[in-house]
Amino acid sequence: MPAFRTPEMAAVFSGESRLQRMLDFEAALARAEARAGIVPPEAAESIAACCRAELFDPGEIERDAALAGVPAIPVVKKLTALVAEAARGYVHWGATSQDVIDTGMVLQMRQGIDLLERDLVAVGSACAALAERHRATPMAGRTLLQHALPITFGLKAAHWLDLATRSMERLQGTRDDCLILQFGGAAGTLASLGNDGIRVSELLAKELGLPSAELPWHTDRDRIVETVCAVGIAAGAMSKIATDAVLLMQSEVGEVHESAAEGKGGSSTMPQKRNPVDGPAALASARLALGAVTVVLSGMTQEHERSVGAWQAEWRAVPDVFCFTAGAVRHVEVLVQGLEVDPVAMRRNLQSSRGRLLAESLSMKLAPYVGRHRAHEIVSEASARSLREDRDLAEVAAEEGRITSVMDREQIGRALDPSSYLGATDTFIDRALKRYQEITGLR
Amino acid sequence: MPAFRTPEMAAVFSGESRLQRMLDFEAALARAEARAGIVPPEAAESIAACCRAELFDPGEIERDAALAGVPAIPVVKKLTALVAEAARGYVHWGATSQDVIDTGMVLQMRQGIDLLERDLVAVGSACAALAERHRATPMAGRTLLQHALPITFGLKAAHWLDLATRSMERLQGTRDDCLILQFGGAAGTLASLGNDGIRVSELLAKELGLPSAELPWHTDRDRIVETVCAVGIAAGAMSKIATDAVLLMQSEVGEVHESAAEGKGGSSTMPQKRNPVDGPAALASARLALGAVTVVLSGMTQEHERSVGAWQAEWRAVPDVFCFTAGAVRHVEVLVQGLEVDPVAMRRNLQSSRGRLLAESLSMKLAPYVGRHRAHEIVSEASARSLREDRDLAEVAAEEGRITSVMDREQIGRALDPSSYLGATDTFIDRALKRYQEITGLR
């Protein structure tokens, strides 16, 4: 069964990783409190030394967590049992379950963002290569799935690139603004730390390399939702790329193909088939990611100082958003990196409507002589005739007195050459490339 | 980490089960085709004998499925390699990947429905017991979270029961109408079976104990969506029960409690706490189930004869809907079965508004004398005074001439007794119990 997720992201959000990130919090807390003079240094070291996931029995933790309703409780209990006698009283000091679970999840999300960015850079790099290589490869621009005007495949790839670049930027933004320490104690007052709460909070943030929150945010989930939305938008961006690709791969279009590989894309019954694989997998992954986004999005309604359900749903939905988005990004990465582009097919499709795709170009060239409105009418009639009689628009136009009275055959021909009607395509491609390079710092 | 799913349902939708259900299809297909005289009986037996998941390497199947984009291909390939030389040409005869994957999923869903029904019967049974035991236990009915009129806890439990009963009925309906054989071959025409298609289809349905479809339904997903909605509605029904329970467990309300158990519902820092565990877990499970429902619901837009993404997303989303709903049902089952009900607290809360909760009763008793509109006004004023002066409504009413001119103190007292103002409560409880018994065939 295709997993719709990457092994790397699955590892970041595995049970063991989750446990380790929670233990990272406990270790950092002990150290921060040692620095603040609250916990004896040797107790802190004993605690920190025991904060290793391999010392815990995952099955036991999971069973006890299910019973307790919250994974922090068995972890703290087991950790307390592991540390030196004298350190026992200092484990988890001043913190609450939500502190360790939320901060642990934030640490996982930070790793997840790193992975997504790395893969988005790869998507971007592959798109950038396509944008450069096919800068001048004309193809049909399609609006409402109908031929509209010519574009180049490089321009299409530049849009894909731009989506990837902006997805990176957006994720970078959330890393700084949203992925911050959670630390408030049982009801968000840090009461059990007396006057040391703020200082411990700052030291703890430093230990973990996380920004410190102005206020604990136990039931203020907007930053989590913002991050999850940014991730989901990346999934959505990938699904746009995959949509274009599967449409271009259609039997009747055939302008691109996924790379072939032994065992890839065959049919269980039809010997001649070469099916898209990464396209559909990216689209499925993105659908799954967005489903999980809605769970988090609808879960902001959290009661008082800790929620009865919406928070707990995040424990599963947030990992799902990251994992499925990673799947979408990876499948698009493979798709774009291996994409076989067929410029001949692009040109053939472009010409299949006998030049009518360039009707606007002709209309625009005619407009200075007869006005835009009138030009539109004349060319519209010529197009209709070209369609009706199945003849080249160039031929039909050359018989139309209202056109030939102001344009000669060569002018008509130039007006109907796709390469002559690409407007700012080059500039747009350059801009997309430049922006990608700025964001990634490459070159 | 709480799993928000049951082990039993997770087993039904495990990778191995999925593989086995696909193999069940292949075995049944071979047998059906043997019966139809298309496949030699010994070939069919060789195929059927190899259709055992333990003969397959799950890791290998998964890797090849990811590459092929579809799990059926490596399964068919491996199965072909396993069977006797002479049977090789008959494996998967006339079927397509979608036939085996969809039918396999239908078989899993049928098992899933059975599990859900079993657990819903248990929920219903526990609710029925509460409804009978607390048939006459008065408590505040609450609208908009405000005391409205008295009800009994038995009536509340009867509503929970009714939700469970109707959830069972709805699931039973989908088993018959929606969980049917998928069999159409590569493009849904059964072309490769020539004139035998329909007959094989019927024999195959019989082998699998599934209703036969009038038409293959490769991209007609409405039955899958209907089933998934019915399951999701069961999750939603559970979340209504869990919501009531966590609200009744609030510190200030304290009318019910989850059963206590060693290690259950404690706090990592607060020694006095007794937190709800199954309530929040049920609510989280239901949220996750509904998130997965939206993935399936938005995936009906499937292209031509096989979809590029929406279908593939079902492979993950459908199991999620079942597994998380199973989690919601199970947590509610535990919650309701162990529910500790506190009739004293119920009565205390009922009386906390000094009889104002029965204002409507008084108003209704007064209405025959002064008209409903006028009675509403008089009682409204008395209630306001009772609130303002923090006195029993009975006392205030006894001082109100417009009331005492037509009702004596005893009549006022009766009008303000919760047990006297329960209307059709008994009938409603009886009806809910009867319906449950009819559906489950108990008693």
Place this chain on the structure above:
Amino acid sequence: MPAFRTPEMAAVFSGESRLQRMLDFEAALARAEARAGIVPPEAAESIAACCRAELFDPGEIERDAALAGVPAIPVVKKLTALVAEAARGYVHWGATSQDVIDTGMVLQMRQGIDLLERDLVAVGSACAALAERHRATPMAGRTLLQHALPITFGLKAAHWLDLATRSMERLQGTRDDCLILQFGGAAGTLASLGNDGIRVSELLAKELGLPSAELPWHTDRDRIVETVCAVGIAAGAMSKIATDAVLLMQSEVGEVHESAAEGKGGSSTMPQKRNPVDGPAALASARLALGAVTVVLSGMTQEHERSVGAWQAEWRAVPDVFCFTAGAVRHVEVLVQGLEVDPVAMRRNLQSSRGRLLAESLSMKLAPYVGRHRAHEIVSEASARSLREDRDLAEVAAEEGRITSVMDREQIGRALDPSSYLGATDTFIDRALKRYQEITGLR
């Protein structure tokens, strides 16, 4: 701006209709209570006579409803003011806001279901005509947007028909099971009616022509959700049809076109364009409908005896589900009724892969001689060569000794004729037609 809804459905869910349906409830309640001997007949008649929306100022009702938080309150107040002095005390007797609002909405939904069914019959009728007319019109079956095997356009239309038929059936089911009277009084006990509650409830149901509920269902929303899901599934079914249509309309495919009309589907700049209009509008409508479904679906978590938010959201979301689904159905109705089918284009596309689409057919015909597995290999190689050398598969096959040793040129030709490889297509079309006729009672 396209409305994505039909005027008829918008009228059913207009503010005035909503008001009138609430008044229908109040009138029926008064009559039922008169029959039960609770309300004097002349009072009931006075009330019923005033239950006409045109007697109310919609702006005033809306303003007061916003203030009261619930529309029933100003309606009851205003109605009380309108009726004869002697009837005033009997208005709304025994009912609560939720009774009148929910029953009013149920009455609207019943009208909405009728409208949807009517339009679905029209969709079905148009699909049935296509299915019959193009029963034998071969076209490419497409899986994963790749040519798979031939089907006929009639078969595709039969699937569309089947979706429409099943949508009707599903809606009919909800009319009987889900659209029932809501009547419970302030907390669902009918307390204010004393011993008459059940009897009034039955008389009221009869007055309104609605099934009576076993229990009031104030916060048991599963039937509403089930109805809304059934409507949403109809929207999803329409979006499958529209998806097929817009894909078939693509410039490179050109197998169908939306009917042309003055002012329809043009471009603001491109004279040659003939854009799909009803297809995209149906798809947009369905997306909007499904968005509203999720609001209702996630709203089952309703607190105690009346909800603080989820119920209120239904007042808007339920009408949206109906209105946007009506839009989807209507746009598909127009789309299918006017669909221009181009069998020549279908055949051209079918042949564009030089017979490779029929590779399975050849493989199946070859299999009896060499085994299915071996046949698949041989034909696979021939297909690859046909693709590589851009030659007809028939030609290549005729040069392949492993084929020609058992099949002659004519047999090869027959194996590669689309019309000879349609399997059970005719039967499937017949079944879809028959089912539609059964459901609609036509013919």
Place this chain on the structure above:
Amino acid sequence: MPAFRTPEMAAVFSGESRLQRMLDFEAALARAEARAGIVPPEAAESIAACCRAELFDPGEIERDAALAGVPAIPVVKKLTALVAEAARGYVHWGATSQDVIDTGMVLQMRQGIDLLERDLVAVGSACAALAERHRATPMAGRTLLQHALPITFGLKAAHWLDLATRSMERLQGTRDDCLILQFGGAAGTLASLGNDGIRVSELLAKELGLPSAELPWHTDRDRIVETVCAVGIAAGAMSKIATDAVLLMQSEVGEVHESAAEGKGGSSTMPQKRNPVDGPAALASARLALGAVTVVLSGMTQEHERSVGAWQAEWRAVPDVFCFTAGAVRHVEVLVQGLEVDPVAMRRNLQSSRGRLLAESLSMKLAPYVGRHRAHEIVSEASARSLREDRDLAEVAAEEGRITSVMDREQIGRALDPSSYLGATDTFIDRALKRYQEITGLR
């Protein structure tokens, strides 16, 4: 019927406003092109002069838009008919429908963001006042709806404030990054403007006061989705506030009340009731807003250079997100501004658990003597006894030798005084106030 939207926001997204914003685009385009020397100045002035919505028949535009499938076409056609003969050829020059529709929508969204920010400032201002006034008003902090530790109502209000502040910030961010000019011509190349495309684009952006896009973004919808998510998060933030409020208003809690007003929050049958109105309305509005967010979020999968459905769905879903969010913000504004806070009730509830709420405080004070783990055990037992015997924890603790051996009665008393156990509450309140002032530039 409550509208769940504000009149101001409804006006921004009305049909007439939409038309006017589209006309604003056309006027600005003509002027920009005049500046670029493409359109004669007098033609540009004639066009600009006709770009007034009141010159158009809204019914006619709507009908023609429904037929054309896109509102730009009838607008351009009608505008062309209105302008001076000589200007006719210059209307809409170089633009496509998507340019005018998207830019028009961006202009509406910008106005919408302004309105939301204004109302969020008001929400923030009311929350800030509560935070200051109730800085030291103790109340129960509640986790999982159970009493946890004391907080102050000021701290709760500070969290509400912080949510409002961050919602403003997030909206401000989208105004700069996401609300930008759309201008690409028929296929996104600006081909019809030849070499002038980029320059016209920049002049046009300046005319409209919008940032210029690096590339046209016809089917790159990530910025729209980002904006819509930011708006939806604001709705979600409001629903958190409303949730807290309706929970605090419960009959058994009674710590806050919505402001009373004639005709507000009554019951149609129960004279004593004082229902929440703005709370439920805010919650309903937020649910509706989030439903519309999912429509936009799932609509990123847009085909090639213009989408067949997902884009069109935005025309309705984007306004819905803004309108319903405005409703949520406005209802919370009214709610918070008029909130009646009852410090006596807060203290009463706080003390209802006989000091057990301060168990952690006692445990923490005891920990330095006996270790945290041991202290937790001792206090846990004392709490259990206090609960079992229904006595003050102070009393029970004073009888517990393991406590009294290290703490005297006064120390125990101080440990159990809520005001002494508020930790960093003051600092957190200050920070929330400061951040609000920074963002709003007040004081």
